[in-house]
Amino acid sequence: MSILSVNNVNKSFAGLKALNQVNLEVEEGSVHAIIGPNGAGKSTLLNCFVGRLIPDTGTVNFLGQSLLGITPHAINQAGVARVFQTPEIFGDLTLLENVKIPTLAKRDGAFSLRAWSRIDQDSLVTDKAEHILEDVGLIEKRDILAGSLSRGDKRRLELAMCLVQDPKLLLLDEPTAGMSRADTNNTIDLLKRIGERGITKIVIEHDMHVVFSLATKVSVLAQGTVIAEGAPEDMKGDPRVQEAYLGGAHL
Numbered sequence: 001m002s003i004l005s006v007n008n009v010n011k012s013f014a015g016l017k018a019l020n021q022v023n024l025e026v027e028e029g030s031v032h033a034i035i036g037p038n039g040a041g042k043s044t045l046l047n048c049f050v051g052r053l054i055p056d057t058g059t060v061n062f063l064g065q066s067l068l069g070i071t072p073h074a075i076n077q078a079g080v081a082r083v084f085q086t087p088e089i090f091g092d093l094t095l096l097e098n099v100k101i102p103t104l105a106k107r108d109g110a111f112s113l114r115a116w117s118r119i120d121q122d123s124l125v126t127d128k129a130e131h132i133l134e135d136v137g138l139i140e141k142r143d144i145l146a147g148s149l150s151r152g153d154k155r156r157l158e159l160a161m162c163l164v165q166d167p168k169l170l171l172l173d174e175p176t177a178g179m180s181r182a183d184t185n186n187t188i189d190l191l192k193r194i195g196e197r198g199i200t201k202i203v204i205e206h207d208m209h210v211v212f213s214l215a216t217k218v219s220v221l222a223q224g225t226v227i228a229e230g231a232p233e234d235m236k237g238d239p240r241v242q243e244a245y246l247g248g249a250h251l
């Protein structure tokens, strides 16, 4: 069953067609990678899933409900969480506080000091936040300020902030960008581990090692159009993909 259905989506910016008749079916429980050269339209497409952009034409349905015209916050509350290329964390708060904040936003939709002190002292919320920090390998750093973390740890923290919301669909925008090979491999292991929770994932990624380690399905975008789609092993040898993605180089 599809968790996300994209039908005939078009999006132009001042005459530039960034998305051209895009169709995509994301199966529940899958890891669906969207790859393609720079400027192919990957981020534009992702922005159409989270309410940051509205397609000119076409439909985007999540669990049968249209996401178009819905605020980013309402989409998030419906179960779609996004990990950004640049982590969106609160540097002046501890890791534990950072992981508790999305619980508040999810429940109340806005921040208030009174609600925060309730959340902060709620032992169930604290237990859950600690459990998730353990899952992402950051429990020992729970009381330090998030601003002092390494880049890799900041991305792990942002992932924890998404997981605490119990998303049904997790969007990962270049989850290993700028990481060392060791950190990349740790992140692959972590994403495989959280895969066991059954969360559907869409991954935009340039690093083919990450794509082929994680994805169950790959869609290839070029010039705003899906030019090929299938199992990762089939995409590796597809001449259209090699031509569009790497100018003929081998994946």
Ligand SMILES: Nc1ncnc2c1ncn2[C@@H]1O[C@H](COP(=O)(O)OP(=O)(O)OP(=O)(O)O)[C@@H](O)[C@H]1O
Pocket (backbone or CB within 6 Å): 013, 014, 016, 018, 036, 037, 038, 039, 040, 041, 042, 043, 044, 045
């Ligand atoms: N807000 C905008 N205004 C004008 N043009 C835009 C805007 N956003 C994207 N574009 C253009 O749309 C096209 C698709 O861009 P997009 O960022 O979606 O590609 P991408 O595949 O994510 O690229 P990259 O891999 O480099 O991040 C590009 O030509 C880009 O310059």
